[in-house]
Amino acid sequence: MSLEAMYQQVIMDHAREGHGRGLVDLTAPGRGESHQVNPTCGDEVTMRVGVEGDTVAAIAWEGHGCSISQASISVLSELLEGESLDTADEIYEAFRALMQAKGEPLDEEREDLLGDATAFVGVGKYPARIKCALLGWMAFRDALIQARAASSGAAVEGGEA
């Protein structure tokens, strides 16, 4: 695998653009926040996730790290914001599977789910970098669990079904 195959253009672009960057206050009824650190390099991300009904309503984050971690967070933000909770779960699982695939592509169905995130396929060949790619996804997962709990709590308090 060449270096260019790992650092695909879509990764370089996302690393530069940083979709969702900026830790704005969220207004969704269910909100969660997670701070994750990669202890080997000191990279960190703080991510906020807002849940409204059964939708990931908003994602906001701030952090610093390598191009793989930054691009991965950017892709994640673009991909998951506005998705249903069920689809977000599926995409999360598909991305985890991609990281464990040792550089081999996934089946077509999961690749469709992942969209731009399939560009990270090369990372799976480098065990030391998988943690970089997963940093934001770990934060998302953690923040989403809190947001869901808060959202259902809010629903109960509000007397909704």
Next chain:
Amino acid sequence: MLPDLRDDFPILTRTVRNGRPLVYLDSGATAQRPLAVLEAEAAFSREHNGAVARGAHLLAEEATDAFETARASVAELIGASADEVVWTSGATAALNLVANGMLQASLGAGGAEAERFRVGPGDRIVVTELEHHANLIPWQQLAARTGAELAWIPVDDAGELVLDGLSEVITANTKVVAFTHASNVTGVITDVEPIVRRAHEVGALVVLDGCQSVPHIPVDVAQLGVDLMAFSGHKMLGPTGVGALWGRKELLDALPPSVFGGGAIAIVTMETTTWLEAPTRFEPGTQPVAQAVGMGAAARYLMDLGMENVARHEARIAQILREGAAALPGVRLIGPVGDPERFDVLGLAAVAVEGVHTHDVGQVLDDRGIAARVGHHCAQPLHRRLGLTGSTRASAHVYTTEDDAHAFVEALAGVREFFGVTV
């Protein structure tokens, strides 16, 4: 200068990514091992393995002899006598042995002899801002548990220790001063003398982290005037899982042990234990004997080369790495370029590439077969002080060639272009 030693290191002939030859520049993290070490370890296991210092059979005698001969070799390398060298699992364990011994003393262990090791409220423990975590955390935790105060010698914007205000840091109430002989990040070899002088002026113990110095430059503990020194096997061409603590004999005999078990004791009753003298009192349980034999062989290998020759060879590598890196646009060498002719820096260079994360730099190097270290190198406070989260480090040893060093600088030169950083 050294002859070409690459034939002594079989691993250097292997290829890595994309079939490229290996350019190994991560010796500061762990060094490669010569045949002399690999064979000493294997020969011990094949022919002499037995329980050390226990039993009266021939193998037990041979194993004990090999273990103690290795200890003598390691002692000789640093100008010490064998009964002042304690085997540990590594430098981290050696530093913890001292800090935990002081904690034991502070809890009352060791009687009147251990008085000099006691710390508590009103006392000070001094480290430096550029320590490896292994020589920071044990002291930080000792301070936290005893109520003593932790203070540190600061570094300046260039990453160099500020030794001007030593008497304000090493105050009259200072009980111990722990610092590194050479930084694993800046590569600067510490000016030990003024620190030792000030520490001894106030009656403080001096603990030296010799991890990066013992493998690379001549080290004589008597000449340095320190009280204790830790170093590890795997950074000096030896095996992992073994290291050593050197200490002045009278200090080691008074320092309370903090790991307890068989083999280290004189008399045990159901209620009490008395300990043997050093070094045995600090070596309970079964030691990493084959590894110790390997570390002894590594010490012998280095002494046969001559540490002056090793230092001269690595000074040449330092020059290529440091001057080469410092001259590249958008590349910041951490620490001064130094003057390798004066042996003030090690054969290493840690760099920050403007606009490119250290992991990404490491990936480009790896693609060219270059093994370098990325991250904070277990020195987070130093990186934070310099406004960095990490850096990319190339570090040499006796087998490093000038071509290796040039390969690092050349690869570094192309990194910013690859990532489209044009500033």
